[in-house]
Amino acid sequence: xxxxxxxxxxxxxxxxxxxxxxxxxxxxxxxxxxxxxxxxxxxxxxxxxxxxxxxxxxxxxxxxxxxxxxxxxxxxxxxxxxxxxxxxxxxxxxxxxxxxxxxxxxxxxxxxxxxxxxxxxxxxxxxxxxxxxxxxxxxxxxxxxxxxxxxxxxxxxxxxxxxxxxxxxxxxxxxxxxxxxxxxxxxxxxxxxxxxxxxxxxxxxxxxxxxxxxxxxxxxxxxxxxxxxxxxxxxxxxxxxxxxxxxxxxxxxxxxxxxxxxxxxxxxxxxxxxxxxxxxxxxxxxxxxxxxxxxxxxxxxxxxxxxxxxxxxxxxxxxxxxxxxxxxxxxxxxxxxxxxxxxxxxxxxxxxxxxxxxxxxxxxxxxxxxxxxxxxxxxxxxxxxxxxxxxxxxxxxxxxxxxxxxxxxxxxxxxx
Amino acid sequence: xxxxxxxxxxxxxxxxxxxxxxxxxxxxxxxxxxxxxxxxxxxxxxxxxxxxxxxxxxxxxxxxxxxxxxxxxxxxxxxxxxxxxxxxxxxxxxxxxxxxxxxxxxxxxxxxxxxxxxxxxxxxxxxxxxxxxxxxxxxxxxxxxxxxxxxxxxxxxxxxxxxxxxxxxxxxxxxxxxxxxxxxxxxxxxxxxxxxxxxxxxxxxxxxxxxxxxxxxxxxxxxxxxxxxxxxxxxxxxxxxxxxxxxxxxxxxxxxxxxxxxxxxxxxxxxxxxxxxxxxxxxxxxxxxxxxxxxxxxxxxxxxxxxxxxxxxxxxxxxxxxxxxxxxxxxxxxxxxxxxxxxxxxxxxxxxxxxxxxxxxxxxxxxxxxxxxxxxxxxxxxxxxxxxxxxxxxxxxxxxxxxxxxxxxxx
Numbered sequence: 001x002x003x004x005x006x007x008x009x010x011x012x013x014x015x016x017x018x019x020x021x022x023x024x025x026x027x028x029x030x031x032x033x034x035x036x037x038x039x040x041x042x043x044x045x046x047x048x049x050x051x052x053x054x055x056x057x058x059x060x061x062x063x064x065x066x067x068x069x070x071x072x073x074x075x076x077x078x079x080x081x082x083x084x085x086x087x088x089x090x091x092x093x094x095x096x097x098x099x100x101x102x103x104x105x106x107x108x109x110x111x112x113x114x115x116x117x118x119x120x121x122x123x124x125x126x127x128x129x130x131x132x133x134x135x136x137x138x139x140x141x142x143x144x145x146x147x148x149x150x151x152x153x154x155x156x157x158x159x160x161x162x163x164x165x166x167x168x169x170x171x172x173x174x175x176x177x178x179x180x181x182x183x184x185x186x187x188x189x190x191x192x193x194x195x196x197x198x199x200x201x202x203x204x205x206x207x208x209x210x211x212x213x214x215x216x217x218x219x220x221x222x223x224x225x226x227x228x229x230x231x232x233x234x235x236x237x238x239x240x241x242x243x244x245x246x247x248x249x250x251x252x253x254x255x256x257x258x259x260x261x262x263x264x265x266x267x268x269x270x271x272x273x274x275x276x277x278x279x280x281x282x283x284x285x286x287x288x289x290x291x292x293x294x295x296x297x298x299x300x301x302x303x304x305x306x307x308x309x310x311x312x313x314x315x316x317x318x319x320x321x322x323x324x325x326x327x328x329x330x331x332x333x334x335x336x337x338x339x340x341x342x343x344x345x346x347x348x349x350x351x352x353x354x355x356x357x358x359x360x361x362x363x364x365x366x367x368x369x370x371x372x373x374x375x376x377x378x379x380x381x382x383x384x385x386x387x388x389x390x391x392x393x394x395x396x397x398x399x400x401x402x403x404x405x406x407x408x409x410x411x412x413x414x415x416x
Numbered sequence: 417x418x419x420x421x422x423x424x425x426x427x428x429x430x431x432x433x434x435x436x437x438x439x440x441x442x443x444x445x446x447x448x449x450x451x452x453x454x455x456x457x458x459x460x461x462x463x464x465x466x467x468x469x470x471x472x473x474x475x476x477x478x479x480x481x482x483x484x485x486x487x488x489x490x491x492x493x494x495x496x497x498x499x500x501x502x503x504x505x506x507x508x509x510x511x512x513x514x515x516x517x518x519x520x521x522x523x524x525x526x527x528x529x530x531x532x533x534x535x536x537x538x539x540x541x542x543x544x545x546x547x548x549x550x551x552x553x554x555x556x557x558x559x560x561x562x563x564x565x566x567x568x569x570x571x572x573x574x575x576x577x578x579x580x581x582x583x584x585x586x587x588x589x590x591x592x593x594x595x596x597x598x599x600x601x602x603x604x605x606x607x608x609x610x611x612x613x614x615x616x617x618x619x620x621x622x623x624x625x626x627x628x629x630x631x632x633x634x635x636x637x638x639x640x641x642x643x644x645x646x647x648x649x650x651x652x653x654x655x656x657x658x659x660x661x662x663x664x665x666x667x668x669x670x671x672x673x674x675x676x677x678x679x680x681x682x683x684x685x686x687x688x689x690x691x692x693x694x695x696x697x698x699x700x701x702x703x704x705x706x707x708x709x710x711x712x713x714x715x716x717x718x719x720x721x722x723x724x725x726x727x728x729x730x731x732x733x734x735x736x737x738x739x740x741x742x743x744x745x746x747x748x749x750x751x752x753x754x755x756x757x758x759x760x761x762x763x764x765x766x767x768x769x770x771x772x773x774x775x776x777x778x779x780x781x782x783x784x785x786x787x788x789x790x791x792x793x794x795x796x797x798x799x800x801x802x803x804x805x806x807x808x809x810x811x812x813x814x815x816x817x818x819x820x821x822x823x824x825x826x827x
Binding site for chain 2 (some may be wrong): 031032033034035036080082083085086087089090091092106107108109122134135137138139141142144145147149151194207224248249250251252254283284285289290293294299320350351353354355356358360361362364365366
């Protein structure tokens with residue numbers, strides 16, 4: 001269906017983007033001199049996609065369905081794909097987040113065979129009642145493991161308070177009660193709806209021939225229409241509570257501050273822009289971070305994240321402090337100060353230099369390249385576009401994004 | 417390898433595929449009860465500033481200007497050693513490299529010192545930071561379980577320092593003043609063995625000259641640090657149950673071997689580890705998780721420097737007996753029935769992991785430095801040859817030599 005060849009001189013990297021006959025896009029980034037290559041298959045289907053129409057009917061999946069499918073995807077008649085990959089010299093894994101599910105493997109030997117295996121694995125769903133019941137016990141332990149992780153608990157508590165209806169408020173793996181409602185039928189229905197070429201893309205990085213990758217993908221992808229579509233949740237723009245606290249007997253309390261933004265279809269410029277903006281205001285060289293460290297309100301610098309997805313756009317600031325309320329107030333005040341005063345040219349240029357350097361550094365690792373492209377493929381963008389977005393970033397873009405931080409749409413989540 | 421100053425060894429791996437140069441400096445000290453806290457405090461103090469960049473903010477601004485270079489100082493525990501680890505990563509280019517090395521040198525050799533002591537203000541800050549780090553150690557349950565396991569395992573064993581926590585002890589922090597911290601600093605920069613690893617595109621000449629200039633202080637009284645493998649005990653297995661109110665029980669079972677710490681035995685233990693709990697087709701994954709559904713995560717790993725093998729799992733509190741039994745049976749079954757296929761699969765997966773080391777600068781450094789500490793002078797391909805030579809009998813024999821020393825359960 002056509003190949004686009006891209007050469008990014010400033011990065012010293014190349015990329016092939018091919019579109020298969022079924023419409024699936026493959027991003028192939030050749031890298032030489034490394035032992036391993038890596039491939040991932042990503043589906044535009046995550047834990048938030050629980051409401052959908054199927055064959056004319058409106059359905060709601062049990063929470064945790066996308067993640068459950070990810071676990072069971074490795075199952076096959078008389079065996080297990082995990083073991084097949086290992087026996088063929090590679091290692092496979094997968095993850096589910098709020099808006100996507102990705103399967104990937106890396107290795108040196110039998111790469112093309114394993115690539116075929118990866119695609120084949122995702123093209124049909126096989127499980128049994130018995131194995132689904134056994135998986136519930138395993139996922140139950142995974143849920144228990146996350147429940148002991150304060151960073152995860154503080155994050156999920158935050159999302160629950162920020163969002164009233166959007167399914168991002170539910171844990172990716174579901175709860176012990178919700179996964180109990182999962183059965184072969186609910187899994188198969190969701191699988192048939194979402195595991196279709198129109199929701200799929202492929203990323204390959206390493207010592208590979210793009211033509212071979214294309215041929216194998218063509219061979220293994222089963223063309224079939226989706227029987228359903230995703231249905232959005234109606235999410236109010238306001239928040240109802242701005243504080244939530246749990247107790248886990250921590251030595252130092254951990255906190256998340258979440259900002260609910262109203263730009264629900266962020267573009268690639270905004271995605272990189274938010275990251276730079278948060279770094280300017282709260283990063284390791286920021287005025288606020290050093291002041292809070294100096295007066296011991298914080299023990300270490302802030303972490304931050306911009307989370308985006310379908311109908312989703314929020315910024316999260318993370319840290320540890322004995323005085324999380326005070327820190328949260330200072331963060332909001334600092335953002336408002338930037339909104340009033342703007343960003344200085346010197347700081348903007350410095351942070352831009354840093355982000356460019358860090359982007360180039362990412363090309364040290366096959367895995368980092370593969371994962372970063374996997375993220376972007378969901379919005380039909382490639383890494384070189386990302387690189388150029390940073391290069392061409394304007395201060396005014398970041399200043400525009402500042403207006404997305406509304407002091408009335410902030411939640412503080414604390415775990416003590 | 418180049419000895420660029422007394423007891424300072426420079427290892428350079430020129431590799432053109434990387435976009436960055438990484439500079440890794442290991443200042444090695446013996447892990448002892450009396451010095452552990454002081455060494456950890458020193459790392460925190462150095463991190464907070466130096467004469468040229470008196471605050472952490474100024475260091476960070478410099479790193480940002482240098483194309484977003486990454487710099488950190490941390491404490492690493494390897495075997496019987498407590499190591500202050502400087503990590504610097506900078507985009508390639510001679511000028512970048514020199515500037516990055518300059519930051520390392522300034523932070524290491526020109527700290528905030530006044531009249532034979534560290535600046536008091538900065539020590540107070542470092543103490544607060546270290547105390548908070550120590551207080552929050554139990555916040556990460558799985559890590560805490562491993563630390564506590566090591567501590568309990570080493571209790572009442574003379575000369576065994578495995579249980580000393582790498583960041584020291586909370587109650588010791590306030591006993592340290594800026595004078596004795598400076599004395600400790602001087603002792604380390606003059607007499608600690610230092611290993612430097614540089615990986616990246618930079619040419620050998622540049623790297624050697626730059627390091628020679630940076631690490632040119634007077635050095636004396638340098639003592640190499642001996643390996644301290646764990647000596648198998650005759651005790652019955654120690655059972656510790658600690659209550660922290662977790663949702664899930666965190667189990668750690670640790671086994672010692674009666675075998676000597678030779679290159680061959682280390683490799684055999686690593687291969688055995690692959691069979692037992694190394695990955696998705698390992699014995700424990702397939703039995704405890706896949707067949708019995710008793711856990712989500714279960715794995716085993718080797719403390720090479722101590723010749724210990726440890727199994728870690730997150731399980732239901734009521735399944736303790738059942739899982740411990742399955743783990744013991746796993747080792748028993750390997751000692752009796754390890755097959756050629758088991759061994760071949762384990763070797764393949766072991767080889768695959770080790771071949772992948774050259775793909776990442778941090779992995780290269782970790783391999784080279786660990787091998788150096790173990791006294792094994794083998795490149796990866798040679799080490800893999802040793803692994804390929806392991807036989808079924810070797811593995812069975814190693815499994816037979818294992819003895820459970822401790823079962824630690826955090827609930």
